[in-house]
Amino acid sequence: MDEAAILSRLGLDRVNPGAYAGIWYEGGGDTEPIYNPTTGDVLAEITTCDAATYDLVVDKATEAFEAWRATPAPVRGEYIRRLGQALRDRKEDLGALVTLETGKILAEGTGEVQEMIDICDFAVGLSRQLYGLTMASERPRHRMYEQWHPLGPIGVITAFNFPVAVWSWNAAIGAVCGDSIVWKPSPRSSLTAVAVTAICDRVMAGTGLGAVFSLAAGGTGIGSRMAGDRRLPLISATGSSAMGRSVGSKVANRLGSSLLELGGNNAMIVMDDADLDLATRAALFAAVGTAGQRCTTLRRLIVHSDVVEDMAKRMVTAYESVPIGDPMQEGILMGPLITDDAVAGMLAAVETAQAQGGKVLTGGRRRSIHGLSDRFVEPTIIEIGKDAPILHTETFAPILYLIEVRSLAEAIEVNNSVPQGLSSAIFTDSIGRAESFLSHRGSDCGLANVNIGTSGAEIGGAFGGEKDTGGGRESGSDAWKAYMRRQTTTINWGGELPLAQGIEFS
Ligand code: UN1
Secondary structure, eight states: HHHHHHHHHHOOOOEEEOSSSSSEEEEEEEEEEEEETTOOEEEEEEEEOOOOHHHHHHHHHHHHHHHHHTHHHHHHHHHHHHHHHHHHHHHHHHHHHHHHHHOOHHHHHHHHHHHHHHHHHHHHTTOOOOOEEEEEOOTTEEEEEEEEOOOOOEEEEEESSSTTTTHHHHHHHHTTTTEEEEEEEOOOOHHHHHHHHHHHHHHHHTTTTTGGGEEESSSHHHHHHHOOTTTTTTEEEESSSHHHHHHHHHHHHTTTTEEEOOOOEEEEEOOSSOOOHHHHHHHHHHHHHHGGGTTTOEEEEEETTTHHHHHHHHHHHHTTTBBBBBBSTTTTTBBOSHHHHHHHHHHHHHHHHTTTTOEEEEEEEEETTTTTTTBBBBOEEOOOOTTTTGGSSOOOSSSSEEEEEOOOHHHHHTTTTTTTEEEEEEEEEHHHHHHHHHHHSSSSSSSSEESSSSSSSOOOOOOOOOOOSSSEEESSSSSGGGGEEEEEEEEESOOOOOOEEEEEEE
């Protein structure tokens, strides 16, 4: 595929403005290169926002919010329907750009765009279903109900690994809820953000509402400004737990709301009655997909002692047949890591694990591929004891720790023993074991699957996790409630003034 042609069809230039609020702004900040991790070459450049441009963007997004919230929700939904259609029309090119910018394989790049299309479809239906409850009042001739109002311009901070899908969960849902969106993409993957914002610009053309989907590219300086900015009542942020702590505490300090989707350290339990073929296939996709750079990536495989040898053998065979290389090429299942630092981080983790008694069953090294960058690694399995301290940290790379356990109770204990709580899975044919894993004493994670891996969630469910994962919920189910303010209303339609709790005051 011709890289220049893809960029040009998506309206990208050699240097691209990183600020948009109804019109494009130069940004005023430094011009930063965006690299293709596969080749190590610069794809294009982007001008980031300085403080003044950031302020202007938020002002414009605030103005747009005033008009947008007055637009009926189903009409807002109609714009999202058009956005979904525009994404369908651009799916191949945008998916390819995701691959060029992140190094995930093309099937996953276009899958990410499909995830955007799916959430747009969901949001269109939701635009007619922003339901509030009606309560029975304890007082005669009184009516009580709740209604949901738009919240304001909201800040959305996204990570490199899902550069556009996670924005769309927030933007499509937030927009039908009546919010305008200020997007700070990851500095490592901002070109997709420019391309998506250009698509939004076309969808909103002629309405004067372009700034509903605003863009403020930049580094942690911009993220920190957003966190402290009282004009943004909600900050939705995706990234590491360290980033979430810093953003979350700054937002909390001004009593704003935050929706945090942070680190995962996801485990899959394989019981002795599991279908091992199914479990192997699921573990392979969950651990090696996106080169181990999803927040839902499988990092710990907890296996019953009766099947651990068999499972280890199957996994090693599967790992050693993973085609590694240019993610644009058909048949390749694993591309590069995002940066040199990510590779160094992975190699350091392998060393640490070995120092803690871990035994590398396969992988553990850099993989050199002729003509490509040196960001390729071998997918790695490390057999390790359940008490190794390294099991508590998330290394954003394809390392899978294999942990042997003797019972379901021990497996659940290991599953829950880490600080993070995003995704989890069990493979078993026993309904009792599955339900036990799903019970209140089972997995402590936001996502708990049976006979499905830890990654690749559908948009229809609420997505997010507990503990160091941050507690936020995005995407489907009733996650939309985070993007609106709830108003409880009591109406007295009688001529008396009875007080609640039977209080007499006369
Ligand atoms: C992320 O890695 O931040 O469940 C999101 C999944 C994808 C989303 C991952 N639907 O793996």
